[in-house]
Amino acid sequence: MKKAKFKIWRGERGEGDFVEYDTNISEGMVVLDAVLQIQAEQANDLACRWNCKAGKCGSCSAEINGMPKLMCMTRLNSLPMDEPVTVEPMRAFPSIRDLTTDVSWNYRVKEKIKPFAPREPDAEDGTWRMDQKDVDRVQEFRKCIECFLCQDVCHVLRDHHQHDDFIGPRFLVYTAALEMHPLDTEDRLEALKDEANIGLCNITKCCTKVCPEHITITDNAIIPLKERVVDEYYDPVRKLLKIFRKKGK
Numbered sequence: 001m002k003k004a005k006f007k008i009w010r011g012e013r014g015e016g017d018f019v020e021y022d023t024n025i026s027e028g029m030v031v032l033d034a035v036l037q038i039q040a041e042q043a044n045d046l047a048c049r050w051n052c053k054a055g056k057c058g059s060c061s062a063e064i065n066g067m068p069k070l071m072c073m074t075r076l077n078s079l080p081m082d083e084p085v086t087v088e089p090m091r092a093f094p095s096i097r098d099l100t101t102d103v104s105w106n107y108r109v110k111e112k113i114k115p116f117a118p119r120e121p122d123a124e125d126g127t128w129r130m131d132q133k134d135v136d137r138v139q140e141f142r143k144c145i146e147c148f149l150c151q152d153v154c155h156v157l158r159d160h161h162q163h164d165d166f167i168g169p170r171f172l173v174y175t176a177a178l179e180m181h182p183l184d185t186e187d188r189l190e191a192l193k194d195e196a197n198i199g200l201c202n203i204t205k206c207c208t209k210v211c212p213e214h215i216t217i218t219d220n221a222i223i224p225l226k227e228r229v230v231d232e233y234y235d236p237v238r239k240l241l242k243i244f245r246k247k248g249k
Contacts, residue, residue, distance in 0.1 A: 001026050004081055006034060008046065009088035014095045019043075020084060025076055032060050032071035035087060035099070047098035055212055058147030062099050063088045068149040068210045090152040103148055109167050112195070116178055117186040134182035141177035141221060143213040146170065150207035150217060156200050167196040169207035169217050176221035179228070189232050198226055 004025045007018040021038045032050055039046040050060040053072045060071040065079060065086050079085055093101040122129045150169040156162050167175075175192065178184055192198045203226075205218045215221075231238065 004034070004076070005084040006038060007084045007086045008035065008038065008043075008099070009086075010043075010046070010098050011095070012097045016095075016098075018086065018088070025081075027077070029076050030072055031062075031064055031069075031074045031076065031079075031085065031087060034076065034085075035071060047096070047100045049100045056145055058145040058212075061090055061147045061149050061152065063090060063152070068152040070147060070149070070212050073212055090148065092152040092154070092157040093148070105163055106146070106148055106151065106168075106170065109171050110174065113167075113171060113175055113178070114186045114188050114191065116181065116184055118183040119185045128183055130182040134180075138177045138180050140215055141173050141180075143215055144170065144173055145213060147212060149210045149212065153206045153210045154201075155204070155206070162197075162200065165197050166200045169201070169222065172196065172198065172201070172225060173215060173217055173221045176225055179225065189229055192225060193229050193233055198222070198229060201226070 001024050003022050006021045006023065008021060010016050010019045021042055023034055023038050023041070025034060032048075032053060035046070035048055036050075039048060048060070050072065051057040052059070055070055055073040058070070061068065062071050063069070063086075064071065064074050068090060071087070076085070087099065089095055089099050089101045090103075093103050093105065096102050119128075121127055148170060150173075151157055154166075154168050156166045157168050172192075175188055175196070178186065179188055201222055203218050203223060208215070208217045208219070211217060
């Protein structure tokens with residue numbers, strides 16, 4: 001058992017500052033353990049959102065030493081303990097109080113994405129035939145726990161605050177899960193180009209780096225979607241074919 005220093009952001013609606021706390025830590029503790037211990041012993045009114053404590057609900061997202069992480073999955077022995085550990089709320093969303101943020105914008109974005117629209121069954125018994133590799137391709141995207149760490153680290157949202165223009169990596173992954181599903185028939189490419197503004201993503205891969213589920217967001221979801229949009233709207237050969245088809249009618 002030894003003492004450690006934590007600097008936790010305290011305040012409401014974006015107004016506040018870091019408050020320093022000393023607390024005892026022991027082997028195996030994660031940041032959430034320390035925060036809850038501080039809450040129980042020194043700061044009973046500290047607002048902190050958490051639920052499963054197992055890295056599967058996405059509730060305890062925060063910024064630890066400036067990096068978006070899940071508090072329940074960040075072990076103290078992975079951090080430099082010779083200086084205070086800073087814990088603050090996600091910066092891409094409005095502050096509510098202390099470590100909690102208003103992430104409701106994400107749910108409003110999700111409602112605007114066209115839902116799954118399966119094709120007609122292939123057999124009379126109402127079943128479909130699919131290649132296993134096509135099914136496997138979208139399973140990775142379904143691992144998302146909606147912690148919104150990828151949204152938080154995305155510079156389009158975090159630094160440029162373009163929430164009205166860009167849906168962020170989480171919902172590009174969600175769209176990819178629908179677009180790449182072997183049964184889906186819906187066309188979301190125009191929405192990706194005009195409403196989601198997928199072109200604003202410059203594929204820095206920062207979202208992939210912070211994903212606690214290790215989803216290869218950039219390479220497996222965003223880049224293939226970008227390629228589909230480019231093929232449909234910016235490929236000069238395809239544009240010519242469309243022109244000739246219209247003339248031939």
